[in-house]
Amino acid sequence: MDKQTNISKKPQINHANPLARTLLEKLDYDQLTNCMRCGFCLPACPTFRETGVEPESPRGRIALMKAVADGLMEPDDMFRDQMNHCLGCRACEPVCPADVKYGQLIEQARDAIEDHSVHSPPVRGIRKLFFKGVFPHRNRLKSLGRTLNFYQTSGLRRVARGTGIMRLFPKPLRDMERILPDATAQGVIEQLGTVHPAKGAPIARVALFRGCIMDVMFAGTNVNTVKLLSEAGFEVVIPPEQTCCGALHAHSGELELARNLARINVKVFKELNVDYIVSNAGGCGALLVEYDHLLHGDEDWNEQAAWFASRVVDISRLLVEHGRIPAFAESAATTAEPVIVTYQDSCHLRNVMRSGSAPRQLINQVANVTFQEMKEADRCCGSAGIYNVTQPEMAGQILEHKMDNVNVTGARYILTSNPGCLLQMKLGVEQHGRGEPIEVKHVVDFLYERLSKQDA
């Protein structure tokens, strides 16, 4: 729609505070103005729901950003903390009448804050190590996988836990160590190669976005994704030059690093000229689908980024909308036991990729499966990237409420569409499970398993 252009976009203020200056420069003032403070976002926001106080809501956080930009307040420690307190689940966006791009605002705010942050040496070291040193480098990820795998399978893990040395680490990290799946250096390409043909007449040629952590910690899910795509009639290519999506960078205020990664991915996938770029992790997919916004203003990349973003699709949605649904739908053919399953939304899949219904449609088609929707399945589980490590208290509170809702479903399986959610739900089962066995699985793995239990 036509927007008036004869008005100044930003107030002309020469802030004395350097962070305020950067915030004014980096925040999209149009989006700040678009928020009309109607309050529709409040009930959707998990941190508002937990605390009931206005600053912990999207409307409140936007008011704070605008107040800093307008010179009404200095960006103090409380301001920084409040920006970091947001889960970034973006549940506020679908309910916003004015279509305010809150996710972009919070990333811009964190980016500005990061520019002026002085981290303690260990934090600085860890940030640098992971954001620059590990995520973007496939070889280093592989050796990390190898090391982790050694730790997990050599008996070292047992020793570490037995000696109590783990107690030296903060609790959130200890919790995470316990639920981490077995890592591997054998990613999807090492296992399947770079091209995988379609079963039957090919419907389309798709490229797999394999992710960084995903391919080390959940390589099996990547492999199953490729096999499922092939079963559904898609030819799959996996470009080895692809890199990390940059989501964790963007959410942590490292927007420039995220942009650099985006440029690499756009270039690599553009050269393949595929019909779709398939993601199986809601968190990655949500950034990929917004690469055009991320690279907005970069004239050299505008067009290619738009090409890329328009082709990104979650595996569930691709299967539902374009695939030949594999035979797991035929109840006569399956040997799998009847089970109740429930589904925990990946916030980013639902709120950003707007594909929350596809996984449910697929689950509902599986034979001998009763799908039991849990109350507030659309509410964030508290994982939110590394939120559960940086904000353990709020994350724990949210998870406890989440598990109350899981437990009443009587589900044998909790399915998810994102690795972070998967680990968090595992933690939830361990800490607040109702005693009976509950397995947490990626939708893709569950579907592929059921497919394998076909007699045909």
Add this chain to the structure above:
Amino acid sequence: MLDPALTAQLRAIVGDAHFRDDKEALITHSYDGTPMLQALPDGVVYPESTEQVSAIMKALSFYKIPLVSRGSGSNLCGGTVPVQGGVVMVMHRMNRLLELDLENLTATVQPGMITADFIHHIESLGLFYPPDPSSMRISTIGGNIAECSGGLRGLKYGTTKDYVIGLEAVLASGEIIRTGGKLMKDVAGYDLTKLLVGSEGTLAIITEATLKLIPPPKSKMTMLAMFRDLYGAARTVSAIIESKIIPATLEFMDNPTIRVVDDFAKLGLPLDMEAILLIEQDGDPETVTRDIEQIRQICTREQADTIQVAATREEAERLLTARRSAFTALARLRPTTILEDATVPRSKIADMVRRINEISIKYNVTIATFGHAGDGNLHPTATTDARDTEEIHRVEQAFEEIFAAALELGGTITGEHGVGMVKAPFLEWKIGASGMELMKGIKKVFDPDNLLNPGKVFAKETRRRVVIDHG
């Protein structure tokens, strides 16, 4: 800045965590759902009991510090913006359902309870609380009572005031009063309950409310009627009422709204229609079927171009989507959305819509109109940009003239949003000078030092009546 002795006292009453005067708290309680209004308070307090509210008020009245009580701040009249500073009192912690009396069909709730949560709970028990403001997913019962909220069911079932039968409230002095009770009949003295409902936090702080519940309707039917002629649609509204049918919902969208809604929601609405009516009837199945059939005949007689009756609940939902998207669609057009609630007798709907359209052309501003045709409550909605001061000035002039037009047609300046700050300059137009004096007198008795929500309802100056240009 508040006196440190006072802040110490407030902290002692509610505990350190529930009194705040840091910048974050002040900024995030400086606005409500009204565009372009913002003012910082000096402190924010979150009480958890009537006793705390009373103690807070005693302390504040000793220091003569103003107080604004609020729920979720979703109102659209500037009702909870602390224009004169002081303390903002957030009622969110007082959010319990205190009692459900199934023998008397009443519920007693604290003011901070979210309206939708209350309604869901009541409905799960097979009962019905009809007031349904569009903001109900976030607004509180206390806020609804303070503003006397309406909603889509107001035509048949009435608004908040028709369901509040008893109140507990704290006066400016800190004293606690009780009005009404679980009584369907009560004429003991003046009706203070009705006086407090819609008093916008200027007379007392509501701390407890007893609400009337009714049995739910057994069935519901929904239809959509589209008209090429605005007067046809308007005559339909009058004819339905005249034939002694009161629909549960009778909603209206004008042509500019239809265009925007369709562009947004891609519903395939015909863009050449002057008006769409969304009609819902509920009650016993036989009555509903008969009423809907009769309404259909009226629509046909008034030359409706298309009439759709939903066969299933899903189809009905689709029809309702059109009306529900109106606000969302309009809000996405331009950064600032100013939604008003001028109200006229329902026989004057067409005249009012025509006048609004003329006024919007005269001032060259975009105003689309939708709303509750059945009760004459229209929502002329301007889409504009707060940063464009010249345009905003024209929007203000246009609305001034719209309020004048509503009054001229026998209507009022606000049907459900309240006076607050936004309509305060126009209140005298509606109630006259002696009406103003009487209301100010009432305010003085309740709140002699003008501490409760000062600067609302009564403006410093009344706006001079504009001369309506009939050209």
